[in-house]
Amino acid sequence: MTTLKDIAHLAGVSTATVSRVMNGKGEASPQTIQKIQKIIQQVNYHPNRTAKMLSAQKSNLIALLIPNLRNPFFSELVQQIEQAANRQGYQIYLCNSEDNRQKVEYYLETMQDNYVAGAIIDSLFVEQMDLDQLEQRHIPTVTIDRTHLKHPYAALNVDHLQGEYLATKSILQHQKQAQLVFLSGPVGEQSSQDRYQGYLKAIQEFGATSLGILYGDFTYESGYQQMTQFLQQHTDLQGVVCSNDAMAVGALRACQDHQLRIPQDLQLVGYDNTRLGKFTNPRLSTVQQFGINYFDLIIDELTKQQKQQYWLTPQFIARESTYGGKND
Amino acid sequence: MTTLKDIAHLAGVSTATVSRVMNGKGEASPQTIQKIQKIIQQVNYHPNRTAKMLSAQKSNLIALLIPNLRNPFFSELVQQIEQAANRQGYQIYLCNSEDNRQKVEYYLETMQDNYVAGAIIDSLFVEQMDLDQLEQRHIPTVTIDRTHLKHPYAALNVDHLQGEYLATKSILQHQKQAQLVFLSGPVGEQSSQDRYQGYLKAIQEFGATSLGILYGDFTYESGYQQMTQFLQQHTDLQGVVCSNDAMAVGALRACQDHQLRIPQDLQLVGYDNTRLGKFTNPRLSTVQQFGINYFDLIIDELTKQQKQQYWLTPQFIARESTYGGKND
DNA sequence: TAATTTTACGTAATCGGTTACATTTAATTT
């Protein structure tokens, strides 16, 4: 590997001079600058990032802690955030915790080792203690959807209750006395619990009935499986409210396997507005949590540390899996 | 940050001793071992990875270079490989090139800076030169589906021609004189070109007709858009052969928007066997490139350097979007 | 021309670890 020292040798100067030239800091005569730059070109030298990190005690990495990549919502999130980060000269240090507390701990430790410029936290299993530690280490943090956690940095909060209320309402507006079921994420998952409350609120408001709550794990497979099982025992269902799009797609297929027409026999809504939703048959009505412009904002928060709290207003997107939907 | 030096101070020994104890290398008296371990526990010390990397000139990172994350094939690949890597104590250094040569170059450079233990290369825009460089730097490499590139390490090759031949055949077997169209990846994309050849081979063999080739970019959106456009000009189509599942899903929706029943009016096949395929309506017939057990093998190749060449035999998976399909 | 200020560059410490080698101390051997 070509090092600073090599360049210094070749140019007949000290490493300090080369370093200064590379970073445009301090003084250097035009001749030396030229000579050094020429050599750098010739041997295609580029400074070692690891050494740089250690020396500077900082990096251009932004940690992105997510629970998994199975839920398309997160793979889309990763893409969007990565692009926004790149635009501002940052790289993403992807911390996929695989729904596993141990991995969360591992990544929280290695974030520090990697001298990350900031952390974006969107994961269950992150506790107050962890955020306190990040704060103590002066790692700017943006939490996404971790409303119950406290820290002095920025937070993007999502009103799940309101979102699912809107979604559920969209079903009930066309069928006030409908019997519905709620397809939730894993037991204990806060966002799903909040969404469940929104679902219940709409049900009460319209005097409709909830036939229960099903627990999936945000995958197509679990949506399909839970719904299939449910339909074996219930025939009097008019609507399914799902805690994410992927499960909605699974549930949709399960309903169709039971010869139910969507939305005529049964209305169905997803959540998250993942790209797939526009291409299912029928197209999926869903809830949009945040628009594409929020990702740059997240990176800005980390780098400029404006330390704002955002409350995002979810929007219902009507498509074909509920009445009143339209193509888009 | 707690450092080795801190521990050494607390224990009243030198950093060398602490390092030895931490790594179980060299000799140390039972008392010192105990004392040091106790302190490490107390202050929750863990060695800095960056410093370790620099010092040891190696890391537990495996670079995974992919073209993008938009194609679900790749997001599923990332998950699988990450899990396999984790099982063997490695972390993934995700290099998402965003279909961009510059980023490929950036990542190839930083791989070296990160002292990666190996690289998994599955990306267009990687040239022979790049692999030569990796070889020169002694970075063990596994290429996936880069048949035309030469290097002394392991390679997983996929017979795209055969895969698409099987897929096309499955359509033609039930409708020998069908008129088909091929929905390809971007112009110049090698795997799509190979698949196109397989498609043509089956067409010739059955005396069927190809109405042309459409170029998408492996996204739902492009599949939908290309197919919609095509259907505005053609009404005599009996089959669509797609170069990946995501475009197939988009194309499927486009066909359905044109009131075509699948598979009765028109048969359609995807490629890659992504998870979604089991949940579309109709379920998607597709081609499986490699099974789940291949991911551990890839990591093994990197760490044990068996330097094998693999040719994977693609398998056609019949579902409901072609005749002769069945649920699974 | 001598004194002073600027400019250009080198020396050496530092980041947080690892490790070859030297040294001290303890245990064995004669």
Next chain:
DNA sequence: AAATTAAATGTAACCGATTACGTAAAATTA
């Protein structure tokens, strides 16, 4: 008890950068 060997630990160089500080050379001023 002296000599030898083995065990325990310390010293210092190193990985590849950055940077505070010092010094030599050049430019400016007196």
